[in-house]
Amino acid sequence: MYRIWFAAETMVFIWFLIFLFFNPINARQYYDPSDCSENTSYPGSRYTCNHSYQHPCQTFLVYRASHYFKTISDVSQLFQLDPAELLHLNNLKSQLKVLEPGREVLVPIKCSCLGQFFQATFNYTVPENSTVDLSDIACRIFEGLAKPGTLVEENTSEGNNVEVGTKLHVPLKCACPDNSSNSSGVKYLVTYPLVKGDEPSILSEKFSISPVDLWVANNFQPWQTIYPNTTVLIPLKTDPVINFSIPRSPPPSPGFLPTILVQKTTNTKLRNLYIAGSVVGFILLLAALIVCGLHVKALRKFKVVKLQSFNTRSSQLSCPTPSSPRSGQLTGRSSATSCLSPDLLAGIKYSLRNYSIEDLKRATDDFSEERKIGDQAYKGLNMDNAEMMIKLMRFEQTRQVIDIHSKINHINILNLLGVCYGENDYSWSYLVFELPSNGCLRDLLSNSSNPLRWDKRTQIAFDIATALHYLHYCIFPTYAHLSVNSRNIFVTTDWRAKLTNIRTNPAVGSYRGNENIESVKGCVAPEYVINGSVSEKVDIFAFGVVLLELISGKDDVDGKSFKECIAFLGGKTTEGGCFDGLRSFMDPCLKEDYxxxxxxxxxxxxxxxxxxxxxxxxxxxxxxxxxxxxVR
Incomplete structure (x- = not known):
């Protein structure tokens, strides 16, 4: 099987365009991933049509030569066609020349809409000394151009097994482009049976078509897997020509050729070796698990002793007192008692520095307005002249943030350095974070005099995606950030991004704090604004907004202007087309250096x-x- 994915790094954008932003060639056609021999009917087992407006069309299918049908004469008899027509279409000279097994032959057919399905109906008489099973006829004789279930539907009186001499109606898969509903210009939809080696990039080169058209014609989803022994539609805007100079797929597997099955022999010694190896491997695995269990038990006992010692020492730490946040000024004194409860200390996997209020005042020039960098957040300098961010928050939220950061260890998430608690007023506390010297992403994007280069922007996007992936997949319980925006992304001196302001919500559930939702309505997902629904998809939406800011340099304050600016991706292009729309949306500071x-x-x-x-x-x-x- 083959993964529909990037054919080359320069073509990386095409795969998303496939199903997101182009008008479909025929939106009703789906890809059936099931093997030809399966009798179950799936969407795509037969291509659908609307009889009220769909007219018959002249189209083509691809058939491969085999040792039963090895000449143009043989193929023309199977499809009841004039050999001269096949010779001309396939640029061949002799109808009796033996073709190489697997050589592709274009076969012209008339495709009609009968009932709710397209089909090209042929008659096939079961010859003597030949297969009498409908599955073999569909998958070997007609190489997957019809499925056994379709033959059963069209020949209800025959059952699955038929007798020699039986005349069968064979409705082959085909489709006509619905040009009445779009302007794609597709003239033919050629039915192509896949075999091992038919990669998407090879198909696009073989028929000189865009991969975009190929994926849209089959209604592929992103990163969908395609399989041998299935069929796809090849959309063509001109008469079909197969480019045989492209490295050809290997000859069809025996599943496509009417061959005699060979009974496989079993190597007894090899089988015994496999059994012995499995037994030895199981014993070693069991021994490893026992050793790991004993190690974990000893480690837990060691941690309990260490934690008890740490709690004893922590009772001597001082806890300064912040004032009410409404006053804007911070006063307090050191205390000889501790406000760190044992259950909070048990959740901290690293040692947080316990700052005094005097430390924070000195670091922030007594919390001056010039040091303010956000809502209840200040920039300060520690004794080593390293920048740090000091955030004022409620005590109960402080506990939750410490608990979350005790589980987090990631290079792209801002480190929590220390804490400052109050002695008399436990309702407010301070958390101290590292502060990367290049500041927040929003400020960097707004600085037109020193714009971010393209490679730095893609690196920042990758770093934030890595951090969110870590929150969504790599910790337990998983968390949704719920506040991803360019002001909560900081950039280090080496232009690496760090995410901050992680909220305390798990990745699944509902959020109760609607007052906070309203304050960030411009950059959050609709389902989060309307009903407070929480999932990792809320972060995905916000990450998309950050991407658009990285691309355009703009700040979408109301959540609407970006959607208007990228309308060109949905087909609403100007006279210049998609690429002119793209260039007009890009940050002018980049000067097309991307x-x-x-x-x-x-x-x-x-x-x-x-x-x-x-x-x-x-x-x-x-x-x-x-x-x-x-990322370079």
Missing amino acids: PLAEALCLNVLAKACVEEDPLHRPSMDDILKVLVRM
């Missing part, structure tokens, strides 16, 4: 992330697969 393919790919990815329906948004795992191709 790879056009990557820019389009990032736009398409962002548009996928900000889809209204959360089910249509990609996962962070899928996003990383795209961004990793752009």
Whole structure:
């Protein structure tokens, strides 16, 4: 099987365009991934049509020569056609020349809409000394151009097994382009049976078509897997020509050729060796588990002793007192008692520095307005002149943030350095975080005098996606950030991004704090604003907004202007087309110093992330697969 994925790094943007933003050639056609021999009917087992407006069309299918049908004469008899027509169409000279096994032959057919399905009906008489099973006829004789279930439907009186001499009606798979509903210009939809080696890139080169048209014609989903012994539709805007100079797929597997099955022999010694190896491996695994269990038990006992010692020492730490947040000024004194409860200390896996209020005042010039960098957040300098961010928050939220950061260890998430509690007023506390010296992403994007280069922007996007992937997949319980935006992303001196302001909500559930939702309505998912629904898809939406900011340099304060600006990705283009729309959306500070393919790919990815329906948004795992191709 083959993964529909990137054919080359420069073509990375195409795969998203497939199902997201182009008008379908025929939206009713689906790909059936089941093997030809399966009798179950799936969408795509037969191509659907609308008899009220669909007219018959002249089209083609691809058939491969085999040792039963090895000449043009044989193929023409199977499809009841004039050999001269096949010779001309396939640029061959002799109808009796033996073709190489697996050589592809274009066969013209008339495709009609009968009932609710397209089909090209042929008659096939079961010859003597030949197969009498409908599955063999469908999958070997007609090479998957029809499925056994379809033959059963068309020949109800015959059953699955037929007698020699029986005349069967064979409705082969075909489809006509619905040009009445779109302007794609597709003239033919050629039915192509897949065999091992038919990669998407080879098909697009073989028929000189865009991969975009190939995926849209079959209504593929992103990163869908395609399989041998199935069929796809090849959309062509001109008469079909197969380019045989492209490295050809290997000859069809025996599943496509009427061959005699060979009984496989079993190597007894090899089988015994496998059994012995499995037994030895199981014993070693069991021994390893026992050793690990004993090690974990000893480690837990050691941690309990260490924690008791740590709690004894922590009772001597001082806890300064902050004032009410409404006053704007902070006063307090040191205390000889501790406000760190044992259950809180038990959740901290690293040692947090216990700051006094005097320490924080000195670091922030007595919490001056010039040091303010956000809502109840200040920039300060420690004794080593390293910048840090000091955030004022409620005591109960402080406990939750410490608990979350005790589980987090990631290079792209801002480190929690210390804490400052109050002695008399436990309702407010301070948390001290590292503060990367390049500041927040929003400020960097707004600085037109020193704009971010394209490679730095893609690196920042990759870093944030990595951090969100860590929160969504790598800790337990998993968390949704719920506040991803360019002001909560900080950039280090080496231009690596770090995420901050992680909320205390698990990745699944509902959020009660609607007052906070309203304050960030411009950059959050619709389902989060309307009913407080929490999932990782909320972060995906917000990440898409950050991508659009990285691309355009703009700040979408109301959540609407970006959707209007990227309308060109949905087909609403200007006279200049999609690429002119792309260039007009890009940050002018870049001065076209960016790879056009990557820019389009990032736009398409962002548009996928900000889809209204959360089910249509990609996962962070899928996003990383795209961004990793752009990071140098």
